[in-house]
Amino acid sequence: MIRFDANAAGPLDGIRVIDLSRLVAGNMLSLQLADFGADVIKIEPPQGDPLREWRDDGHSLYWKTYGRNKRSVMLNLREAPHMAALKALLQTADVFIENFRPGTLEEMGLAPATLLEANPDLIIVRISGFGQTGPYAQFPGFGTIVEGMSGFAYRTGFPDREPILPPLALADMIAGVYGASATVTALFARFRGKARGQVIDLSLLEPMYSVLGPEAAIYQVTGKVKQRSGSASNTASPxxxxxxxxxxxxxxxxxxxxxxxxxxxxxxxxxxxxxxxxxxxxxxxxxxxxxxxxxxxxxxxxxxxxx
CATH class of the missing domain: 3.30.1540.10 (formyl-coa transferase, domain 3)
Incomplete structure (x- = not known):
């Protein structure tokens, strides 16, 4: 029988992560790092992360799931002493995660260039719906929108019924896992001396396209859009x-x-x-x-x- 040791050091032991994100995508990302031993410090506003209010029968189980293995610190970033405390933490950090609307970090005086000047080895993960630049950068980018826009909902369900959205925060969770992979890759490059600090521009949309596999390529080559097929598969039978x-x-x-x-x-x-x-x-x-x-x-x- 495998014995679980809650105090065992993980492979990311000694890595400090400052997580300023809210809701699922950023929390999913930092959760992967925390589960592998990183010291994740979750920065929450006075009212707490909105994820705490997602409840089942009065239980905040979403928060208990995504917030595990993390430390929480309350900071009101509208107050100068609290902003100073955040900046001090960032100077000691290896990874910084945020999911504000593109441009908000700059408005707060926390532009990546400024942060990297103070901490050249910092890896900054910026999560948004459609990326930091481009024609959709300023559009609201919630997971539901991305699940529809990517084509995922269109491909889910039965051909004679409406498209089906996933009954969970799928786009956010997938982005979080992809973001964790990118973060660990950036850390590995830093440890090998191939790079120092980096900025990871993580959209919710691109990981959803990725998990759809060759769907876009199929359309580009054949001109055909795959249709809904219920639980049946276009690639295997039975x-x-x-x-x-x-x-x-x-x-x-x-x-x-x-x-x-x-x-x-x-x-x-x-x-x-x-x-x-x-x-x-x-x-x-x-x-x-x-x-x-x-x-x-x-x-x-x-x-x-x-x-």
């Missing part, structure tokens, strides 16, 4: 969510020839392995309605635990 006889569901994927062959045998349809309509994965995808009908019929006759 692949779907199937209803069992007791009303519960099973998610199944046969994305390799060997797995698909075994599935057809288990459902009592070994002849499908010799049918040219199902000979290859591409063939099975083209005839996925027939595949789903056969697989779905088997699940409909078996309870969840048996399936």
């Amino acid at each position: 692949r779907n969510v199937y209803r069992c006889s007791d009303g519960q569901y099973v998610a199944l994927s046969g994305s390799t020839p060997q797995v698909a062959k075994r599935i057809f045998e288990v459902i009592g349809k070994p002849e499908m392995n010799d049918d040219p309509r199902f000979a290859t994965n591409s063939d099975r995808v083209r005839h996925r309605d027939l595949v789903d009908a056969a697989v779905g019929e088997w699940f409909a006759r078996h309870p969840h635990d048996e399936a």
Whole structure:
């Protein structure tokens, strides 16, 4: 059994992170660093991070999740002594995270050039909806907008129904993970002597495009926009969510020839392995309605635990 030692030093032990962000993206980013041992100091306004008010049955579980392994400091940055305290902290920091509207940091007297002059090794992560520059820089950039604009919502759901937004802060969480990767890369470059301080311009939009994989390339090359397909896949068959006889569901994927062959045998349809309509994965995808009908019929006759 693996034993968990809460006091064990992580690989980022000794790295100080000042997190001035609010809500999910920045907190997700600093959470990754905190979980790997970084000393994350969360700067909160007097009323606290708005994430504290996201509650379930009165419990601030979002904050408990995203705020774990961090220290919190209350600063009212409208007051000169508190701003001075922040600047002093930044001189001791390795990483600084913020997610204000582009230009706000400069208005506060915390322009990257100023911060890097005081601390040349500081890595500054700037999170926004659409980046610090460009035609959309000043547009509101909440995760919901990005989930729609990226095409993610359009690709999610069933073809005869409306696009579906994810029921969680997906764009923010993905941006946070991408931002953590970029931050660790910048730290690694600094440790190798390849660079000193850097500015990471992290938008919410670009990571969402990235996780969509080749969708943009498919359109550029073929001129076709991928449509919603429910839980079915355009790249593998059988692949779907199937209803069992007791009303519960099973998610199944046969994305390799060997797995698909075994599935057809288990459902009592070994002849499908010799049918040219199902000979290859591409063939099975083209005839996925027939595949789903056969697989779905088997699940409909078996309870969840048996399936």
